[in-house]
Amino acid sequence: MAIPLPDGLTTPALVVDPDVLDRNISRMAEASQARGFALRPHAKTHKCAQIAERQLRSGARGLSVATIGEAEAFARAGVDDLFIAYPVWLDAGKAQRLRRLADVVALRVGVESVEGAQRLGNAVRDSARAVEVLVEVDSGSRRTGVQPHAAGEVGKAAADVGLDVVGVFTFPGHGYGHDARARELAARDEERALDEAAQALRELGLGVRVISGGSTPTVGRWQPGTVDELRPGVYVFNDATQLAIGTCEVEDLALVAAATVISVPAPDRFVLDVGSKVLGSDRSSWVTGHGYLPRFPQGTITALWEHHAVVRLPEGVRGPRLGSLVAVVPNHVCTPVNLADELLVVRDREVIDRWQVTARGANT
Known part of the structure; x- marks a missing residue:
């Protein structure tokens, strides 16, 4: 039985086994380091400062988050390197919040459209620190992200409004499958898409310092080479899926x-x-x-x-x-x-x- 439960526990409640948690965190950190990948785990899974601290202590370079709100919460908890791995569309309120964040943490933000990049650049123009941008690429999950060949257009739009374009990222949602073959194919799709997208940026004279991929199903399938950063999230707890x-x-x-x-x-x-x-x-x-x-x-x-x-x-x-x-x-x-x-x-x-x-x- 996973996690023996205490007698007299008031239910319902979410219960964590810290020893299994720490083992999961250590195993991912060690595997990433051994294969030459930086690890920037996605904190939308746990949303918890104590778990973030464990991940950072184990060698994570920073955290990935899904929203400005998550970034704000972890910044208040002392995390100073955050990537909003989402194509944020800024209204006036979100723009103000993002500017405040950029003043206090090293901040990266995802973009996937020319219009989104322009809004972001206008919003953070007067920030104390430069906001780094990664262009999101669709590697097969058919969610958000531009086609790899179009990454250059989005990156150039971001650079033209003063943003520091540092690379590309993707999410391999199609890596969920009953067998290892699906995960293997999704990982190869990621590598091809990210490689093409990175080349599109380079052809326009944009530097590519970060090529970010990964998910819990595909993270163990990566081949060192194109990708240099991984963003798994669910691995800290795992689940029925x-x-x-x-x-x-x-x-x-x-x-x-x-x-x-x-x-x-x-x-x-x-x-x-x-x-x-x-x-x-x-x-x-x-x-x-x-x-x-x-x-x-x-x-x-x-x-x-x-x-x-x-x-x-x-x-x-x-x-x-x-x-x-x-x-x-x-x-x-x-x-x-x-x-x-x-x-x-x-x-x-x-x-x-x-x-x-x-x-x-x-x-x-």
Whole structure:
């Protein structure tokens, strides 16, 4: 059973095993260093100052974040090197916030359009520090990012308004798949796209100091060469999706939602006091149901309400008693963390610390 739960725990709650967490952080840091990659982990997964400190202490060069709000939260916590890995579209309020951030931290921002680059340049023109820019490239996930050959146009627009264009980045969302082949192909797509995009910048006389890629599924598939920075996020905790696609094992799961059995309406069915307001509502094509149950790996969370999770068991599997504690591994760990006020740190069935979710709800 992942993370043995303390008796008498008030549920629902998110519980972290610090030893598994530290092992995950160390393993990623050591692997990146051994293969020559800088590590800039994505903090949108954990949103927690104590975990950020662990990552930085293990050699991360800085943090990646998804929003200005997350950057503000980590800057207040003392992190001074941040990359907003997102094509931020600035309104007047966001422009003011970004200027304040640029005055106090080393700041990078993603752009993926000429118009977005121009708005960013106008917003930070009078900042005390230069804002660095990375052009986002679509390497196959079909989300945001320009086609690689168009990176030069966006980079030139950014340079023309006084921004320091330092490189390119991408997100390989298509690297999620049931087998290693999908991850391998996505990693190769990243390398080709980033290489072409970097060359497009160089042809216009723009320096390329950073070529940034990576995700938890593809990070182990990178070949040293084109890419020099990785941005995995989920690896600190892992989740039911990572377990299902084979990028982690049960012993690598560092976070669970602790829940109490509140109803046992039938021998093959029980109900937990954890719902979408704790687990999130993410479904995954790789996971059956709404989460993974380490104690009942053949069980399925078949239905999820705001405060209820209904679990069905195969015939012959004995279920838990009314009032007992059950651990649930979320399908996608980033969402539950964003919904929580704190993480309970548990070792040997005792709560040894409580970590505030520093950037909780920092979604703008």
